[in-house]
Amino acid sequence: MAFIIFFFLSLLQLSSRFNSEPTQDKKALIAFISQTPHSYRLKWNVSDSVCNWVGVQCDSTNSSVYSLRLPGVDLVGRVPPDSIGRLTQLRILSLRSNALTGQVPSDFSNLKFLRSLYLQNNRFSGEFPLSLTRLTRLNRLVLSSNNFNGTIPFAINNLTRLTGLFLENNTFSGEIPSITIKLVNFDVSNNRLNGSIPESLSKFPASSFAGNLDLCGGPLQPCEQNFPAPAPSPESTVPSSLVHQKSKKLSTGAIIGIVVGCVAGALLLLLLVLFCLRKRKRRQPPKSPKPVATAARSVPTAEAGTSSSKDEITGGSMESERNKLVFLEGGIYNFDLEDLLRASAEVLGKGSVGTSYKAVLEEGTTVVVKRLKDVVVTKKEFEMQIEILGKIKHENVVPLRAFYFSKDEKLLVYDYITSGSLSALLHGSRGSGRTPLGWENRRRIALGTARGVACLHVSGKVVHGNIKSSNILLRGPDNDASVSDFGLNPLFGNGGPSNRIAGYRAPEVLETRKMTTFKSDVYSFGVLLLELLTGKAPNQASLGEDGIDLPRWVQSVVREEWTAEVFDAELMRFHNIEEEMVQLLQIAMTCVSVVPDQRPSMQEVVHLIEGMNRGETDDGLRQSSDDPSKGSEGESRTPPRSTP
Numbered sequence: 001m002a003f004i005i006f007f008f009l010s011l012l013q014l015s016s017r018f019n020s021e022p023t024q025d026k027k028a029l030i031a032f033i034s035q036t037p038h039s040y041r042l043k044w045n046v047s048d049s050v051c052n053w054v055g056v057q058c059d060s061t062n063s064s065v066y067s068l069r070l071p072g073v074d075l076v077g078r079v080p081p082d083s084i085g086r087l088t089q090l091r092i093l094s095l096r097s098n099a100l101t102g103q104v105p106s107d108f109s110n111l112k113f114l115r116s117l118y119l120q121n122n123r124f125s126g127e128f129p130l131s132l133t134r135l136t137r138l139n140r141l142v143l144s145s146n147n148f149n150g151t152i153p154f155a156i157n158n159l160t161r162l163t164g165l166f167l168e169n170n171t172f173s174g175e176i177p178s179i180t181i182k183l184v185n186f187d188v189s190n191n192r193l194n195g196s197i198p199e200s201l202s203k204f205p206a207s208s209f210a211g212n213l214d215l216c217g218g219p220l221q222p223c224e225q226n227f228p229a230p231a232p233s234p235e236s237t238v239p240s241s242l243v244h245q246k247s248k249k250l251s252t253g254a255i256i257g258i259v260v261g262c263v264a265g266a267l268l269l270l271l272l273v274l275f276c277l278r279k280r281k282r283r284q285p286p287k288s289p290k291p292v293a294t295a296a297r298s299v300p301t302a303e304a305g306t307s308s309s310k311d312e313i314t315g316g317s318m319e320s321e322r323n324k325l326v327f328l329e330g331g332i333y334n335f336d337l338e339d340l341l342r343a344s345a346e347v348l349g350k351g352s353v354g355t356s357y358k359a360v361l362e363e364g365t366t367v368v369v370k371r372l373k374d375v376v377v378t379k380k381e382f383e384m385q386i387e388i389l390g391k392i393k394h395e396n397v398v399p400l401r402a403f404y405f406s407k408d409e410k411l412l413v414y415d416y417i418t419s420g421s422l423s424a425l426l427h428g429s430r431g432s433g434r435t436p437l438g439w440e441n442r443r444r445i446a447l448g449t450a451r452g453v454a455c456l457h458v459s460g461k462v463v464h465g466n467i468k469s470s471n472i473l474l475r476g477p478d479n480d481a482s483v484s485d486f487g488l489n490p491l492f493g494n495g496g497p498s499n500r501i502a503g504y505r506a507p508e509v510l511e512t513r514k515m516t517t518f519k520s521d522v523y524s525f526g527v528l529l530l531e532l533l534t535g536k537a538p539n540q541a542s543l544g545e546d547g548i549d550l551p552r553w554v555q556s557v558v559r560e561e562w563t564a565e566v567f568d569a570e571l572m573r574f575h576n577i578e579e580e581m582v583q584l585l586q587i588a589m590t591c592v593s594v595v596p597d598q599r600p601s602m603q604e605v606v607h608l609i610e611g612m613n614r615g616e617t618d619d620g621l622r623q624s625s626d627d628p629s630k631g632s633e634g635e636s637r638t639p640p641r642s643t644p
């Protein structure tokens with residue numbers, strides 16, 4: 001009884017949860033997005049809950065929008081008034097790296113709970129938005145890399161909780177006001193500021209002030225003696241005679257100041273380096289040297305800042321336009337390089353072309369990032385090849401979503417496929433505790449892989465070049481096979497690094513170190529089939545080490561002995577599959593013919609595998625070979641076909 005009540009209660013809760021969404025906030029967001037051009041990647045489904053929208057986060061009770069993060073989604077134009085300004089419960093707002101122009105709407109002053117505001121890397125203009133000086137809970141304010149002009153207002157002192165203020169790369173002019181709030185990070189570099197640096201800000205490094213019109217004092221060279229000191233506040237103007245006196249008195253102290261400053265600077269630098277090293281260790285790659293360098297500069301920000309400043313540790317430092325993460329058409333993701341660098345990453349594997357990471361982004365998206373090493377082609381060649389690969393869409397091919405190319409770093413972003421690789425499934429944890437990989441599953445994997453590779457060959461005109469069991473990824477409960485790591489060889493010198501992988505290589509590739517071809521793919525696929533059938537891994541070690549040459553080994557066993565000798569012992573528990581296994585083995589053996597011309601094309605291979613079941617059922621081969629319900633693991637299969 002109690003159970004039933006509980007059940008109904010939870011049902012009630014569920015349904016109320018289902019219905020609850022902040023409708024006012026939703027209207028405000030619709031008002032925003034309907035008036036602002038944006039990338040095709042940003043698709044907000046109006047009939048869905050606003051809390052499920054990309055970039056939107058609700059509070060724990062779904063009664064308001066808590067954070068809005070829309071970095072790098074090609075938002076263009078002015079932020080319409082009476083839109084975002086209505087999200088009164090907003091805590092975090094990130095519109096960075098878009099093409100937003102005009103002034104920051106004055107109704108941003110309604111965002112009175114806002115803690116972090118990231119507007120960097122846009123084309124906002126006009127004077128410092130005074131509406132922002134009303135946001136007294138603001139902890140972090142980043143306006144870097146815009147076209148703001150005018151003076152920096154003294155009213156910044158209103159923001160008593162502010163710890164990070166980033167105004168660099170704008171055209172702010174005039175003098176820096178005396179900012180007395182306790183800032184941890186401060187950057188006004190690359191503006192048109194002049195005058196002397198207020199005492200309260202002199203603890204910040206010279207780089208925070210670099211690239212201005214005419215600044216002096218603080219970490220920079222001391223001001224000329226007759227240089228007026230900064231007005232402590234706009235209200236009180238100090239008589240210039242007093243200033244003169246003051247600076248004269250200071251001149252002896254200035255020397256001490258410089259010495260102390262230098263020592264402090266050196267210490268700071270040392271600290272910084274230590275921080276960077278620590279951070280480097282803690283933060284896993286993927287990271288590209290350049291962003292890391294910029295990130296490292298502001299790492300203390302994140303360390304010293306409050307917990308809410310998890311966002312944007314780079315404090316607005318941005319990659320230049322040409323080094324952006326490039327998304328390929330038809331993608332579903334919404335993140336940028338900075339998100340990627342901030343993601344928690346875990347090494348999935350080190351392969352011949354580079355290291356793969358599983359990256360979990362802040363918003364919860366998981367992707368695979370492949371960090372290529374030893375790429376030799378130019379950026380143009382790289383982009384051309386990636387464009388070809390990005391166009392390939394097939395259910396048995398892992399989609400390539402984005403890439404990044406800089407001098408030091410080449411990254412590829414793929415979908416994350418949940419169930420791991422065929423290699424792990426086939427060779428991982430043999431023995432007790434292992435769920436055997438049944439025949440139906442293996443056959444489906446063989447067929448799926450064949451279709452994937454055939455799609456590469458036929459519609460993509462792309463040689464896979466690196467077919468092996470660790471590049472066959474399995475998806476979902478039915479272990480649908482998807483081929484990954486395809487078409488990368490042209491990016492590397494010397495015929496591609498997969499040339500170094502024994503075991504799967506076709507003999508002609510091995511001998512001549514030539515580029516891989518469609519026919520050498522067929523050979524590798526044949527080896528993969530043998531691996532599926534025998535459960536034995538082909539030699540993957542580099543040359544010289546011994547391992548099984550699967551084709552040769554199978555050939556050495558006389559045909560009559562195949563069943564007993566060749567097939568994986570795990571398959572022996574399934575009955576009535578022998579004929580099919582032998583058929584697949586024969587397909588595999590034609591694939592591994594020594595003479596390339598004797599190998600079938602990948603499409604022919606697909607037909608051969610599909611045809612294996614012909615005659616077993618009446619309703620066509622496609623259903624029968626794809627129907628997962630037909631032969632579930634661990635049971636013997638439905639009635640066998642009679643052996644001819």
Ligand SMILES: *[C@@H]1O[C@H](CO)[C@@H](O)[C@H](O)[C@H]1NC(C)=O
Pocket residue numbers: 016017018020049051052058060061062
């Ligand atoms: C909030 O909305 C999301 C998305 O609709 C939903 O998954 C979640 O369960 C809701 N939470 C509450 C507390 O209503």
Ligand SMILES: *[C@@H]1O[C@H](CO)[C@@H](O)[C@H](O)[C@H]1NC(C)=O
Pocket residue numbers: 045046047048049
């Ligand atoms: C939008 O959301 C509704 C309800 O969640 C769903 O039925 C519909 O398929 C979605 N539309 C698109 C285009 O995703």
Ligand SMILES: *[C@@H]1O[C@H](CO)[C@@H](O)[C@H](O)[C@H]1NC(C)=O
Pocket residue numbers: 125126127149150151
């Ligand atoms: C700031 O820029 C705007 C144009 O964006 C211009 O109209 C205005 O005069 C500038 N103000 C200052 C103080 O330079």
Ligand SMILES: *[C@@H]1O[C@H](CO)[C@@H](O)[C@H](O)[C@H]1NC(C)=O
Pocket residue numbers: 130133134136155158
């Ligand atoms: C400073 O903040 C208060 C509210 O705390 C506000 O009334 C006042 O106008 C602000 N001053 C400026 C210059 O924004």
Ligand SMILES: *[C@@H]1O[C@H](CO)[C@@H](O)[C@H](O)[C@H]1NC(C)=O
Pocket residue numbers: 173174175194195196214228
């Ligand atoms: C700073 O520059 C402005 C003009 O751009 C000038 O009026 C002002 O006197 C300068 N201040 C100092 C301290 O040089």
Ligand SMILES: *[C@@H]1O[C@H](CO)[C@@H](O)[C@H](O)[C@H]1NC(C)=O
Pocket residue numbers: 144145168169190315316317318319
């Ligand atoms: C500011 O501009 C400089 C020089 O153009 C550039 O090196 C730096 O990365 C920029 N900073 C940001 C935060 O964009």
